[in-house]
């Protein structure tokens with residue numbers, strides 16, 4: 090029997106490395122090996138009670154059938170209200186598509202907008218999935234690197250230099266996964282002006298907008314000019330703000346034609362996001378927000394601890410993130426060394442040897458386009474963070 094002949098594009102993408110490392114750590118745990126896990130991209134808190142209750146009510150009320158492919162009106166209205174109150178953005182239902190998580194929103198945007206020959210500018214370090222989605226559509230990701238010494242903030246000249254006649258989209262993520270870097274209004278203004286100058290679209294992934302520190306208030310690039318409003322697809326969802334990763338609700342706000350194309354694609358692929366999750370998401374978005382504040386405060390406390398602990402480890406450096414729940418320390422001073430005979434030459438070796446020998450799970454920076462770093466998620470309790478940072482310190486100190 091001949092081997093299955095797959096679509097040539099599926100070989101162009103790698104499985105998600107963040108999910109891969111978490112799975113390996115989980116396998117180790119299941120065989121009785123205890124692992125301190127810092128690889129997951131999800132809050133460790135439970136979904137808020139009011140949100141869970143809304144899901145349970147939906148089931149009890151029999152709200153368990155197909156819904157409109159692009160989402161129920163109640164949830165679209167909740168998104169419209171939230172974007173107006175929170176970001177000052179005016180949308181109507183026709184500007185909103187509810188999808189099966191923000192990852193699905195991004196995938197659908199790629200699928201309806203991109204084709205071979207198109208280029209998408211992605212600042213690095215970037216969230217693993219951006220590059221994969223662009224490649225899967227046949228378009229080309231154009232990576233613009235940022236520097237640790239600039240706090241991973243995008244250099245305006247580098248960005249403009251990356252634009253060619255084929256550039257279609259600039260993709261920004263504020264705050265950023267994996268660095269926690271944030272954009273100031275003037276940086277966003279510059280990107281909005283560039284988009285107008287070169288007739289580009291913008292994808293603004295705002296999924297970490299609620300997880301921000303030091304009083305930082307994110308501005309949506311879509312608010313910065315009429316052009317930016319027309320040309321920005323705002324992507325967001327309930328996974329991070331409300332600890333609802335498993336409920337799978339994401340959304341896109343923007344141009345009606347693109348939203349309608351995304352909805353058409355959903356109608357022929359996933360159909361609607363889960364009816365029950367949609368009802369829970371309505372409650373999450375328009376219900377009480379105190380759990381968001383509680384989680385944000387906890388994340389900030391952990392961020393303060395972890396950044397200090399990492400910078401105290403000799404040879405490591407760590408930029409202070411202003412948002413999201415990750416730190417991205419530079420571990421390259423460990424390269425060329427070994428731990429009990431296991432050589433470390435890159436971020437993958439670092440993460441693997443650290444997991445196998447010290448039982449600490451982090452994600453190699455290469456998954457985000459930067460091999461000198463690893464990503465450590467602080468979406469875990471302070472006690473685990475303290476133990477993990479101590480284990481990491483001992484590991485680094487023992488390298489020869």
Ligand SMILES: Cc1ncc(COP(=O)(O)O)c(C=O)c1O
Pocket residue numbers: 130189190191192193216262265266294296325326327328334337338339
């Ligand atoms: C930057 C970024 N965007 C989008 C997502 C997707 O979230 P979800 O599909 O759970 O809504 C993630 C999840 O890790 C993320 O880090």
